[in-house]
Amino acid sequence: MSFYEQHILPHVIDFACGDKVIMEQRQHVLAAAEGRVLEVGMGSGLNLRYYNPDKVDFVWGLEPSDGMRKKAQKNLQQSPVQVEWLGLPGEEVPLDSHSADTVVLTFTLCTIPDWETALKQMKRVLKPGGKLLFCEHGAAPDETVARWQNRVNPLWKKIAGGCHLNRNIPELISQAGFSIRELEADYLPKTPRIAGFRYRGFAQ
Numbered sequence: 134m135s136f137y138e139q140h141i142l143p144h145v146i147d148f149a150c151g152d153k154v155i156m157e158q159r160q161h162v163l164a165a166a167e168g169r170v171l172e173v174g175m176g177s178g179l180n181l182r183y184y185n186p187d188k189v190d191f192v193w194g195l196e197p198s199d200g201m202r203k204k205a206q207k208n209l210q211q212s213p214v215q216v217e218w219l220g221l222p223g224e225e226v227p228l229d230s231h232s233a234d235t236v237v238l239t240f241t242l243c244t245i246p247d248w249e250t251a252l253k254q255m256k257r258v259l260k261p262g263g264k265l266l267f268c269e270h271g272a273a274p275d276e277t278v279a280r281w282q283n284r285v286n287p288l289w290k291k292i293a294g295g296c297h298l299n300r301n302i303p304e305l306i307s308q309a310g311f312s313i314r315e316l317e318a319d320y321l322p323k324t325p326r327i328a329g330f331r332y333r334g335f336a337q
């Protein structure tokens with residue numbers, strides 16, 4: 134891992150992902166979390182404050198980056214729910230099958246290199262009837278925006294830790310064998326369009 138990824142990127146991600154507009158998205162999506170939760174790509178722990186301790190038993194926070202883990206310390210200390218940190222990537226979820234009631238994915242599927250394996254792992258650990266809650270940015274439906282997403286993507290990936298601007302999130306989730314039960318897709322306010330087309334919903 135480079136110096137930039139280890140020491141600078143965690144601060145950049147924490148700052149960008151802590152934007153008010155994005156925090157409102159988190160609050161909305163996490164209201165549905167319950168039971169034993171697996172959060173994939175926990176990052177700096179910005180979601181933790183929104184878990185309801187009356188509904189959530191505890192959270193496995195899967196995050197492969199040590200730099201993100203360091204950055205998460207404050208949010209971990211203030212978490213309303215107990216968190217067990219798993220220092221692995223989403224492609225290698227070290228949990229038993231059917232052990233989670235909820236899987237949470239926020240602004241992470243854009244970054245996971247082998248998204249298919251990771252989603253299959255999430256499907257494996259989710260209990261029958263459990264929910265995959267997601268809120269992700271991705272491919273925009275407008276041709277002009279999509280063209281710019283494709284153009285900027287190679288550079289963006291380098292500066293944003295492997296994040297892709299142009300992944301079609303619902304398509305990837307469906308391809309991995311989930312059924313999408315609820316989906317909202319639109320541009321976030323006050324956000325550059327190439328990074329601001331947001332998909333939010335849940336799948337089973």
Ligand SMILES: C[S@@+](CC[C@H](N)C(=O)[O-])C[C@H]1O[C@@H](n2cnc3c(N)ncnc32)[C@H](O)[C@@H]1O
Nearest residue numbers: 150174175176198201222223239240241244245
């Ligand atoms: C844009 S950040 C989002 C962090 C967090 N989910 C949030 O909502 O603030 C993307 C996160 O994905 C993590 N990540 C990178 N590769 C991953 C992988 N293979 N599996 C799981 N997470 C990964 C990064 O370390 C980073 O913390």
